[in-house]
Amino acid sequence: MGSVIVDLLYRGKTKDVFKRPDGNLEFHFKDDATGYMVDGKPVFNSGYDKVVGQIHGKGEISCKFTKYFFELFEEKDIPTCFVEAGTQPNVMIVKPAKLLGLENQAKDFKGSDEIYGIEAVFRNEVMGSWWRRYPSQIPGSKLDVVEFYAKGKAGEPDILMVDDALVQLGMMTQKEMETTKERTNQIGKIMYDIFLKRGFHLVDGKMEWGRDLKTGEIILIDDLSPDTFRVCEGYDLDEQGNCRVNKQCIMTDCKQTSNKAKCPNCSEIVEVPEGFKRYIEAKNILSADPAGLKKLAEAFKL
Numbered sequence: 001m002g003s004v005i006v007d008l009l010y011r012g013k014t015k016d017v018f019k020r021p022d023g024n025l026e027f028h029f030k031d032d033a034t035g036y037m038v039d040g041k042p043v044f045n046s047g048y049d050k051v052v053g054q055i056h057g058k059g060e061i062s063c064k065f066t067k068y069f070f071e072l073f074e075e076k077d078i079p080t081c082f083v084e085a086g087t088q089p090n091v092m093i094v095k096p097a098k099l100l101g102l103e104n105q106a107k108d109f110k111g112s113d114e115i116y117g118i119e120a121v122f123r124n125e126v127m128g129s130w131w132r133r134y135p136s137q138i139p140g141s142k143l144d145v146v147e148f149y150a151k152g153k154a155g156e157p158d159i160l161m162v163d164d165a166l167v168q169l170g171m172m173t174q175k176e177m178e179t180t181k182e183r184t185n186q187i188g189k190i191m192y193d194i195f196l197k198r199g200f201h202l203v204d205g206k207m208e209w210g211r212d213l214k215t216g217e218i219i220l221i222d223d224l225s226p227d228t229f230r231v232c233e234g235y236d237l238d239e240q241g242n243c244r245v246n247k248q249c250i251m252t253d254c255k256q257t258s259n260k261a262k263c264p265n266c267s268e269i270v271e272v273p274e275g276f277k278r279y280i281e282a283k284n285i286l287s288a289d290p291a292g293l294k295k296l297a298e299a300f301k302l
Contacts, residue, residue, distance in 0.1 A: 013051050014062065014227055020093070024083055027066075027223065029059035029090045033288060034227075044289040046227045049154065055290050057297075059090040062225035064302040067092055069191070069224045076190065078183050079212070079219040097210035097221045100171050101150065115159065117151030118171060120180060121206045122188030125243065127230075128204065131252070132278040139250040139280060140243030146184045149206075176218050180209055183220075195231050198299040203285060205229030226296055232284040233295070245284075253279045 006018035006026055013034060018026040031054040035044040042052035070082035081094040101116030123130055123145050126137045130145075148161040163181070166172045172180065188205060195202045206229070208222040236244040243249070257274045286292035 027092045029063040031058045046288040065225040066223040081221045115150045120184040123204045140246030142241035200231040201235040203230040226288040234284045249284045250282045
């Protein structure tokens, strides 16, 4: 395959997107990694939106994982945007697709906004935002659920979408919603078995769906890499699939957040209660950091 001239469409946090003369797109996966800073040092965590540094080889690993899974799903009759690998190990050629969403129909009303970028999340155990929303459940317990989200704007949380809302708002037909949900569930089960054979437990994962510009069919788009799924090592599951080492691995907490402000009456600096937050972390989950990426890449021989 010879080199072609490509035009930059936009730069993302972890990949740049270019348009090719043939109408297809190129994903150029980058070594940039998201997370947060502690004492001036980056803590890599794919659950955060801010780029805090680079991990050598990350772009190539993300590209190879996406290619691996997308080719596998195509074999299982799950349509994707994948066309072929690029000339460089961090480049993938894909079909263009339209993001699922809804234009802002209330522009005269302050605070209104568009809805765009529908993602589906499969969850195999009680973890993350699921537990924060339903804290009565035991962390690490087996779960089998698919949820839809719309992407949040910068600094805003993703929007949890009710199945009926997707249909009512016209983003999908009833049949399309059910098919997309079934395909997400199928993808989760395929990936679960693949990771299990390599000694990992797949906790959850998210993927984006869009419309093929030529056929109008809803297809799997974007990428599927360590930035979009979580696996753990050192797990121990019982016969029902519940984690037996959850008390040693999973840490939870709840805190009342606050902010310091000047008292209008006494002019002193006081703490003002703001919100209530629940926290949940698992030490056995492989983060998208240098060590975690290396283990995953070696397990899949990428």
